[in-house]
Amino acid sequence: MTTGQSAPEVGVGHNPLGALMDHAIRADPYPYLAELRERGPFSVLDGSVVIFGEYEHCSQILRHRDMGSDTSESPMIKNFVVNEEDRAASSIFFMDPPGHGRQRKFISKSFTPRIVSGFESQIRKIVDGLFEDFIDKGELDVVSELAFPVSIGIICDLFDIPQDERHMLKEWSDDLALSTEMPTLGAAIGVQNVFSVDEINRFGSNAMAAHAYFADLIHRRRKNPGEDLVSSLLATESDGDRLTRHEVTSVLSTLFVAAHESTTNLISGGLLALLRNPDQLAILREDPSVISTLVDETLRYDPPVHLAARMAKAPATIGGYDLREGDIVVALMAAGNRDPRAYPDPDAYDVRRKPKPMSLAFGAGAHFCIGSSLAKLEAEIAISEFVQRLSDMELDESSLEYRRHIVVRGLERMCVSFKR
Known part of the structure; x- marks a missing residue:
């Protein structure tokens, strides 16, 4: 039901x-x-999901x-939550207060501006090494040879993961990332409408393997603390409280996926936008100082995260739409980032634009991305x-392949030829 405007309702079964x-x-x-933006807000699935x-x-x-x-109490996903222990161990991204605020308080201490700025030299070292690998070839896959290695290299450095153990995390990373979309897509579309039984089983196996690995990493850090994020999380105390081992394990698994997934998409998406808009690429080449606004514009224009799902915990009215307690509410942030009511000429990529209001790429409110400054720094340097x-960069449009992800949308492959 709406109070301020009439929102069309789509029939049951159609989403x-x-x-x-x-x-x-x-x-x-x-x-x-x-x-969808101009049609909304509107409800689907017999009114239980509002877009x-x-x-x-x-x-x-x-x-x-x-x-x-x-969203674990959503009718389309609650059967996939096995027990209360699993629910408590879920990602901080899908936690509500007080658990969310408690964990975020500890994590944020490891992402201060001072700590993040200290990673600049390491990011440049990784980028330099990657250029040495492909500079003489005259071509590269931007995703697999630049964006992904930068992002996963930094998160592994942040955790101080030994070089000979990183291959395991790379093997798990795609499934771990896809599995994090289950709480959102499961609630908004239906788990079995999006994922196959084989995928769900594989997600579970890889999640268990990753959790076991991080639990072992925690055990090693307890015996030999270092300057890494794992040691920091174990040592940080607030008002006499500390994260439990199980909580640290969950946090590490979540941060591993989130940190490199969004950064990989941001780097590859920014380079794709530049190559498709050579006039904007020329601006960056002539004026390198625009890189910060360029990254902000990329986040608005082609954000790594496209949508989020929430469950109404009490009746509320948004955009003239009356939400009922228990409704699943879907925010299409990628649509909002191109809303002409918020940004002039929103479909244009303008590297001098200073997006105001701030784009929704990193979320907003209590769940605003803790690692946003690190992701932006990595993208600024790599791009x-x-x-x-x-020079003479040429995009092979036929090479573009997108991953099967919907929430965290990004490229699987993007080939570019170039000259030194």
Whole structure:
């Protein structure tokens, strides 16, 4: 029911979010997202899921105290939560207060501006090494040879994971990332409408293996603490409270996926936008100081995270739509980031734009991304070095392949030829 405007209701069984799984739409979802934005807010699945796409509505949802991130009680996902222990061990991304605030308090101590700025030299060292690997080839896959190695290299350095153990995490990373979409897509579309039984079983096996690895890493750090994030989380205390071993294990698994997934997509997405807009690439080449606004514009124009789901914990009204307790509320942040009511000429990529209001790429409110400054620093360095070191770059459009992810959308493959 609506009070301020009439929101059309789609019949039971039809959910337009399912179209985001289509390969053609995944390659360029923005025209479709614009349709959903201008149509919304509207409900689907007999009114139990409500979709919002306007910037202001999405911002309100992400900041609203009665919009819970724990969607485990959604009818389409609750059967996949095995027991209370599993629920307690879930990602901080899908926690509500007080658990969320408690864990975030500890994690944030390890992502201060001073700590993040200290990673600049390490990021540059990784980027330099990658350029040495492909500079003489005249071509590269931006995703597998630059964006992914930078992002996963930094998170592994952050955890101080030994070089000979990193291959295991690389093997698990894609499944771990895809499995983190279950709480969102499961609640909004239905777990079995998105994932196969084999995938769900594989997710469980890899999650157990990853948790076992991080539990062992914690054991080693307890015996021999260092300057890494694992040691920091184990040592940090607040008002006499510390994270438990199980909580640290869960936090590490979550941060591992989140930190490199979003950064990989940000780097590859920024370079794709530049190569498709050579006038903007020329601006960066002539004026390297625009890199910070360029990364902000990339986050607005082609954000790593496209949508979020919340569960209404109490009745509320957003955008003139009356939400009932228990409704699943979907915020299409990628649609909001191109809302003409928030940004002039929103479909244009403008590296001098200073997005105001701030884009929704890293979320908003209590769940604003803790590692946003580190992700931006990695992207600034990788993109700047790519543009300044290489010339005559040519994108092979036929090489573009997108991963099967919907929430954290990004490229699987992107081939570019170049000259030194």
